Amino acid sequence: MARTRTLGLFVERVESSPYDPVFDEPGTRQPADDAFWAELGSLVDEFGGVLLEERPVGNVYRWHRLTAAPEIGTVRRRLTPRARLAVWPDLTDDAEAVRAAIVRQERLELLVRQYPGGGFHTARVAEPGMGRADVPSPQVTDGPGHRAALVPLEPADRRPLLAAVLPDADGVLRARWRANRTRADERRTFLGSIRVGDTVTGIVATGLNDVGVYVHLDDDLGRYLGFLRVPEMSWAPFDSVDDVAPIGREIHAEVLQVDWGREQVSLSLKGLQPDPWLLFADTHQVGDTVSGVVTHLLSFGALVRIEEGVGGVIHLTELADHDIETPEDVLAIGDEVRAILLDLDRDRRRISLSLRQARTK
Helix, strand or coil: CHHHHHCCCCCCCCCCCCCCCCCCCCCCCCECCHHHHHHHHHHHHHHCCEEEEEECCCCCCEEEEECCHHHHHHHHHHCCCCCEEEEEECCECCHHHHHHHHHHCCCCEEEEEECCCCCECCCEECCHHHHCCCCCCCCCCCCCCCEEEEEECCHHHCCCCEEEECCCCCCCCCCCCCCCCCHHHHHHHHHHCCCCCCEEEEEEEEEECCCEEEEECCCCCCCCCEEEEHHHCCCCCCCCHHHCCCCCCEEEEEEEEEECCCCEEEEECHHHCCCHHHHHHHHCCCCCEEEEEEEEEECCEEEEEEECCEEEEEEHHHCCCCCCCCHHHCCCCCCEEEEEEEEEECCCCEEEEEHHHHHHC
16 A cells, blocks of 8 residues: 555555456356266257357357267366357258248348268358359258358347356356447447348449449448449439439438448349339240330340330340441431340340331331
């Protein structure tokens, strides 16, 4: 005390230290005691296998697949004191079922994958693109020894078979130090509340040349979180991004993708608008006569705008009854024409027209 006063420091008694451990952490406080391990053994015998989740600290996950009762003791000795434990149904080798669940994206989940030999890949947040099988290196792999599971992340969605906290070596259950949530934690929580297919409202923040615009999805946590690319702005052609999404405009958009790596939400204005091409295809058939305006003349023919967002092509051989060398021989940009609908290709979204047949009809 004398030394502290000499240094000009004065000691004041406080009720508690800011470094005291907190014992009221949210979540399950059931200790992983002998009763827990006995029940775990019963689950292994009943189901033939379970997935044990170990969380030593906040967002660190370790995984253990238990398929026989003797394995439990081995795994138990390797667990970190005070780790949170959760027991989930066993991984599956039905890759197709896992892919389908990823694509549905009914909730925020971790993709847990085991490779031959018993090891685990680093768990990743499941995104719709991970459900694709038609890529060189699919995230969910078929074949012997490859298994996968989806584990819910949001507390409201988590319903494990068992849950507990590992006590210290003396058998006493103690809480870990609680860390205050950072702004990054809050931002990722906000990101986790957004789902593919949702309709969101935001303010156009800034542009990125001709690529797209950033969108504020929230005044605080959602700043620059949304990104609207030029191809997703409108079905109809436009001259400038400012015509569709000027800075400062409030927009309503559909969520196409949530990218956790970039912390970015891909948006679409087109997703909330009817597709004019499909509307046209549903109301017209081959043989109909349609009107349009010539917009481009190319070596192989002419492009015609039939409606906003709907265009067709007149091949060189369908421009006239006689042989011509270039489309300019019979047409000019801006000409209004009437043509016969030759073909509606829904797969390639192509409309073929004939000016020659319309003139003889």
